[in-house]
Amino acid sequence: MPPYTIVYFPAQGRCEATRMLLADQDQSWKEEVVTKETWMQGSLKASCLYGQLPKFQDGDLTLYQSNAILRHLGRSLGLYGKNQQEAAMVDVVNDGVEDLRCKYGTLIYTNYEAGKQDYVKELPGRLKPFETLLSQNQGGQAFIVGNQISFADYNLLDLLLNHQVLAPGCLDSFPLLSAYVARLSARPKLKAFLASPEHVNRPINGNGKQ
Missing domain, CATH: 1.20.1050.10 (Glutathione S-transferase Yfyf (Class Pi); Chain A, domain 2)
Structure with a gap:
């Protein structure tokens, strides 16, 4: 079971930097893709701390805010400078x-x-x-x-x-x-991720503009 779970829309958006970090650091994770239809139903949105995604699970720790997620991974994986x-x-x-x-x-x-x-x-x-x-x-x-x-x-x-x-x-x-x-x-690991179908086929932004 991967230690991390990303809950996000089917776009790169504010999660791709996290995915790049995890891939380059040889970490595995699970994706829970949230469709527009699911989001519009409202129950997931209501359950999110700020009413927005991404949502990130690290074991029993649930995080919101993309930069908080990056800083958490920075601290836990030694990616926050040497001093x-x-x-x-x-x-x-x-x-x-x-x-x-x-x-x-x-x-x-x-x-x-x-x-x-x-x-x-x-x-x-x-x-x-x-x-x-x-x-x-x-x-x-x-x-x-x-x-x-x-x-x-x-x-x-x-x-x-x-x-x-x-x-x-x-x-x-x-x-x-x-x-x-x-x-x-x-x-090498980042190059493989950037060439992967998961990255290449994922729209940069949720509205198709880029």
Whole structure:
């Protein structure tokens, strides 16, 4: 019986970073896919702490909020930096990812047609902080913080991969980020996951826009 269970819609959404982390760390998990019909019935929604998914089970521990799930796995699997200073920087990165993810989600779900052009135009300014962070850590040749992977790397990688679909070429002017995406995506277990039918056939977003 896998120790972890992901309860989520049939989309990558806010769960793919968690799946990437688990796959790369050689962890097994179970998926409970929630259809729109099931969700609209209301009983599952009513049972969720904030009335939203994902829901994550680690044994008898039930978690909500995608970033709380990532931080829990970061602590339990040693993916939260080597010391308090690194852990603080991992939080800085992850909060920056969340800021951009919220802007991306607003575009995808509320303003895609009218807002995409302006969003793409403003994207370089929103990606630049991550290039800066990479440049300040071992010349951008390692991870986003320190010399070992953290949960923030999976979250950032997922968001960058999404943006490469939204705006192909968006990393062309960011050589460190481009190399970072290629380097992380080539990690054997992560590469296998990213090539798997489960990942490839799962829509990026619940409304089909990407």
